[in-house]
Amino acid sequence: MDKETLLTTVQDKLKAQFGGGFISSEMVSDFPVFVLNRDIICDAVRFLYDDADLSFQFLTTLAGTHYPDNKGHELGVMYQLHSLRNNYRIRLKVFVNINEPNVPSITPVFLGANWMERQEFDFFGINFTGHPNLKRILNMDEMTYHPMRKEFPLEDGTREDKDDKMFGR
Amino acid sequence: MSKDKIITVSGNDQEKEYTTLNLGPTHPATHGIFQNVLKMDGEIIMSAESTVGYIHRAFEKIAEHRNYYQITTLTDRLNYCSSPINNMGWHMAVEKLFNIEVPKRAQYLRVIIMELSRIADHLICNSVIGVDTGALTVYFYIFQLRERIYELFEEVCGARLTTNIGRVGGLERDFSPKAWATLDKILEEVPKGLKEFENLLVRNRIFMDRCIGCGPISAEKALQYSFTGPNLRAAGVDYDVRVMNPYSSYEEFDFIVPVGTNGDTYDRFMVREEEMWQSLSIIKQAREKIKKEPEGVFNANVPDFVLPPKEEVYNNMEALIYHFKIVMGEANVPKGEIYHSVEGGNGELGFYIISDGGRSPYRMHIRRPCFIYYQAYTDMIKGCLLSDAILTMSSMNVIAGELDA
Numbered sequence: 001m002d003k004e005t006l007l008t009t010v011q012d013k014l015k016a017q018f019g020g021g022f023i024s025s026e027m028v029s030d031f032p033v034f035v036l037n038r039d040i041i042c043d044a045v046r047f048l049y050d051d052a053d054l055s056f057q058f059l060t061t062l063a064g065t066h067y068p069d070n071k072g073h074e075l076g077v078m079y080q081l082h083s084l085r086n087n088y089r090i091r092l093k094v095f096v097n098i099n100e101p102n103v104p105s106i107t108p109v110f111l112g113a114n115w116m117e118r119q120e121f122d123f124f125g126i127n128f129t130g131h132p133n134l135k136r137i138l139n140m141d142e143m144t145y146h147p148m149r150k151e152f153p154l155e156d157g158t159r160e161d162k163d164d165k166m167f168g169r
Numbered sequence: 170m171s172k173d174k175i176i177t178v179s180g181n182d183q184e185k186e187y188t189t190l191n192l193g194p195t196h197p198a199t200h201g202i203f204q205n206v207l208k209m210d211g212e213i214i215m216s217a218e219s220t221v222g223y224i225h226r227a228f229e230k231i232a233e234h235r236n237y238y239q240i241t242t243l244t245d246r247l248n249y250c251s252s253p254i255n256n257m258g259w260h261m262a263v264e265k266l267f268n269i270e271v272p273k274r275a276q277y278l279r280v281i282i283m284e285l286s287r288i289a290d291h292l293i294c295n296s297v298i299g300v301d302t303g304a305l306t307v308y309f310y311i312f313q314l315r316e317r318i319y320e321l322f323e324e325v326c327g328a329r330l331t332t333n334i335g336r337v338g339g340l341e342r343d344f345s346p347k348a349w350a351t352l353d354k355i356l357e358e359v360p361k362g363l364k365e366f367e368n369l370l371v372r373n374r375i376f377m378d379r380c381i382g383c384g385p386i387s388a389e390k391a392l393q394y395s396f397t398g399p400n401l402r403a404a405g406v407d408y409d410v411r412v413m414n415p416y417s418s419y420e421e422f423d424f425i426v427p428v429g430t431n432g433d434t435y436d437r438f439m440v441r442e443e444e445m446w447q448s449l450s451i452i453k454q455a456r457e458k459i460k461k462e463p464e465g466v467f468n469a470n471v472p473d474f475v476l477p478p479k480e481e482v483y484n485n486m487e488a489l490i491y492h493f494k495i496v497m498g499e500a501n502v503p504k505g506e507i508y509h510s511v512e513g514g515n516g517e518l519g520f521y522i523i524s525d526g527g528r529s530p531y532r533m534h535i536r537r538p539c540f541i542y543y544q545a546y547t548d549m550i551k552g553c554l555l556s557d558a559i560l561t562m563s564s565m566n567v568i569a570g571e572l573d574a
Contacts, residue, residue, distance in 0.1 A: 028506045029265070058408075059395050060510075061541075063521055063534035078521070078534075080508065084392075084406070087413055091508075112395035115544040123229070138222035138573060147230060154234045 006088055007032035010054065017047055031091050038094040041079070042104040042130075045092070048081060049109055054088065056081040059106075062116040064124035066098075066149050074098035075126055079106070096126070105131040123148035187215060190555075194223050198559045200297060201569035205547070205558075212554050217547040221540075225573040232533040236498025237263050238337055238474060240533070245331035247537060247571040251290035251514035253282045253322065253334045261416055262509035262520035263337045263474075267502075271469050274462035275339035276418045277455045281352070282325065282334060283417070283511075284448040284455075288359065289318045290514030291399075291441040294566040298438050299370055301563045302379045307369050314362045317355050324348040338475050339468025356453065363445060371442070380435035384549045384561030391432060394545040397538050398516030399440045400565055404432030410512040421458070422451050434564040473500040498528050515539060515566040539571040 001009070004027070011025045014034060021040035026033055036044055048056040058081065065076040073095035082089050094103055105128035106113045117128045118137040125146035128134055136143065145152065193204035202223040208215045228243045235243075244255040257279050264271060271279075296311040319329045325348055326334040326341065335341065344352075370376045386396070391404040401408055409426045411419040427443035429436030468475050476495055481488035494500075504526045510519035516538025523532040542565065550558040 031506075031508065033506075058392060060517070061519055061521065061534065061536040063532070065523065065532050080521075084408055084413075110395065111390075111393040112541055112544065115540065119540075138225040140222075147227070154230060 001086070001088070003027065003030060003032060006090070010034065010048070010090060013051065013054070014044060014047075018044060028091070031089060033091045033093060035093045035095070038096050038103050041077075041092065041094050042106050042108065045079065045081070045106045045109050048090075054083055055085050056083045056088070056090065058082040058084050059110040059112055059116075060089070062113060062120065064120035064126055064148065066124060068150050070095070072097055075101050075124055077103055077120060077126060101126045102129050103127070104129050105134075107131055122146070125149070185210060192555075192558070194220075198301070199562060201567070201572075203562065203567065203569065203572075207555070207558075209555070212556075214550050214553055214555060214558055217550055217558075219543065219547055221543070222573050224569055228574045229533055229535065232530055234529055236528045237500065237502070237530070238495075238498065240530075241335075242331070242333050244535075245333055247518070247535065247574060248290070248514055248539070248568045249330055249570050250293050250566075250568060251286040252330065252332045253286040254290075254511060254513050255518060256332060256334050257283055257417070258509065258511035258513065258518050259520055260335050260337050261511065262507065262522060265507045265509050266505055266522055266524060267337070267471070267473065267500075269338055269469050269471050269474075271339055271417075272462075272466045273418065274459055274466045275468055277459045277462070278340055278344060278467060279335065279417050280419070280422070280455045281452050282322075284451045285318050285321060285355070287448050287514055288445050289315050290566070291445050294515075294563070295370075295438055295441050296366070297563045298380070298434065298560065299376070301560045302376055304370065304373075304376065307366055310362065310369075311366060314359050317351065317358055321348055321351040321355060324351055336468065336474060336476075338471040341468075341476075343465060343467045352452075352456070356449065359445075360449060363442075367442060371439070377435065379560070380438060380564075381433060382431070383434040383557045384553065384564065385431050385433040386545060386549055387432060390545070390548075391542075394542060394548075396516070396542045396545070398513065398566075399437055399444065400432075400516065400542055402427065403429035403436035403440045405430055410510050410517050414510065416509070416511060422454050424451050434560055437564045437566075500528070502526055502528060510536065513538060515568065515571075516542065535574060537571045537574055539567050540574070543567050543572055 007025060007027060014022045018040050021037040023035040048054055060080040060082045063078045068074055075098050076093055076095045079092040096103060103126055105117055115137060117131055120126050121128060121134055122136045122139050123146055188209045190207045190209050192207055193199050194202050204220040206218045232240045232243060241256050241259050244259045245252040247255050292311045292315050296308040299307040322332050323329050326332050386404055388404040388406050391401050405428050407426045407428050412426055424447045427440050429440050472491055477488040477491050482492045502524055504524055506523045508519055508521045510517045518538060519536030521534040522530045525531040550561055
């Protein structure tokens, strides 16, 4: 199955199963990407895991994103699934409001999502509901903010000797 | 303090009394900064909790403020036992984003470097298993072989451990005659040394008794925990990125993916041993293939990344401008979102880049194999003896730099 067929197959299956939970799909470079409603993410992952033809039974990675300009959907989570049997790889995405960043945890399906979700909680403050042990993992427990969000610059913003007007982001 | 960290002494004789033991953060037996709080019943581990992040350096955040070629030095410091693989993985990810086609000869040169660093990585891990089973001699034998490989890295890029080897688009310079001579020496010495190493350990009764059945994990569990690399293959799943999603012309090479059956320490050890032999064979094949390619080609024609030759920079205005532009990171970065993974020393090392067209990535995420499989460690050592827990950790090839990124 080539990538385009995979895109339409998964899209049809997700639409048939979840209806309104499916938001959009597109081809991003060589990956089929599906944007889903956050409420169905765990069920969708479980559905793709159990599907006999697709069998997405390997979670490659999971990453948070922050788009401050995307009002109402500032935070996102990307899930990358791999079907080792067929060598299909897809990406699922959910977007949530930064004031209410709750995403259902997928730890019931993948044990390995445990630390990956803890890492994204630590850095982006995404609250994975139903996670067995959601606490900071790489940063210290006393930290009060989530450092990978875009409002935190890498260096002290008050410094004047490091003018990045010409070359900086 | 949570409840299970307190030693409870009860009057009732029937009740068990557990001891809490802090293994780490710095302990000579754990080869790195790992902390595990163990609940012990005598010498048996009842439960464990890992604490990670002691050497966290926020690579993903730093990467959002650096331009693409500067991020290579961050990848050095992930799995520092095989940094060339990390460097190449990053270069290939950027090449995928920029749509750069690397010439075949450069791809083969990269394969040689990557396979050599895989050998160096596995040599360290396997000899450390020897150390933890009480065989210190093999460790010193092996370091001689690793030294040869590092000599070649030094010849190619000038550094030994944190190599920053290669550039986006190929390599920074061609292999010198001395590098080829070192490679010949490696191909002559490593098989001999490896054979000697195997004679000392593989059928050694003490070593086998110590390793067989120590820290096993089933294939189902390993997949649930997203294991990759030798640890997954030792459990019996033949997933290798080089075969499943080939990069850098790996599809042209002929090699076997070794798998184990029990996923215990001995299987992990044996899988790595066999992989080293396969790597040697791949290097030999690559050397033959290079002979058929046009000489002196070692990078693609990408003015965004490949520095012009120094003579031109000093004498030619245009070359000087390009040199300046490259060093300042002024590349025409396309917008996009890509994921590229390579088979690292200990598993699938993936780079996920979101680019918004700025000079540095909008978001860079690294799939670090260690971080993902180390979470199974507490599960694997439950019910084991303390000494087995140490051995299990060293056989999993957990590298602190990659774990904490």
